[in-house]
Amino acid sequence: QKEVEQNSGPLSVPEGAIASLNCTYSDRGSQSFFWYRQYSGKSPELIMFIYSNGDKEDGRFTAQLNKASQYVSLLIRDSQPSDSATYLCAVNSGGYQKVTFGIGTKLQVIP
Amino acid sequence: DTGVSQDPRHKITKRGQNVTFRCDPISEHNRLYWYRQTLGQGPEFLTYFQNEAQLEKSRLLSDRFSAERPKGSFSTLEIQRTEQGDSAMYLCASSPLGGELFFGEGSRLTVL
Secondary structure (H helix, E strand, O other), X not given: OOOEEOOOOOEEEEOOOOEEEEEEEOOOOOOEEEEEEEOOOOOOEEEEEEOOOEEEEEOOEEEEEEOOOOEEEEEEOOOOHXXXXXXXXXXXXXXXXXXXXXXXXXXXXXX | OOOOEEEOOEEEEOOOOOEEEEEEOOOOOOXXXXXXXXXXXXXXXXXXXXXXXXXXXXXXXXXXXXXXXXXXXXXXXXXXXXXXXXXXXXXXXXXXXXXXXXXOOOEEEXXX
8 A cells, every 4th residue: 555645647627627636645643744736847846734634725725634534635726727737745754754745646727 | 046956957877877966955944855756756755864864764775875964964865886777856855844845956867
């Protein structure tokens, strides 16, 4: 079982729609959860982090965490073509703060 | 520029040669991470430092890989006797106590 699992996609949504990206993790002791965006040929950049169960909103982005189900999600409202990228889920687990990434979900926003 | 910087950005080498990458983190960050990323995959954890202490190293790494962070400042990642399978993007990231990672632009290695 992979430590962090994501569907690689691609996930295609029309412009203006809500994109929903999902992630599951295996370590119940995980404490911190992150979403990174990676454009083709570029390095990952942090867009959201969440530590507690529930929702966290930042502009058009909402991160959702359910520790009981070991599930993290990212919602992107009013999707724009500029949102087209790979979205990486990352989990901070282990006593020494190791951060593990999923494979990433490729999002395509169709104009 | 106060971000994470990596050098060199591109390295082409022949199989069997040694290569070294350097990472200069954001100055106030005490954590430094190295990752490897290949096409279509997420970043794969290699190793992690808190200040000068190397606290964790991936079991996936062979003895050909070594990393250092003298004095808790910059870090180097050395690959000895490179193999074609080592071709990848090597990413460095630094982090404050909160755990969020700030990545450099990466060092792309091509082993011929």
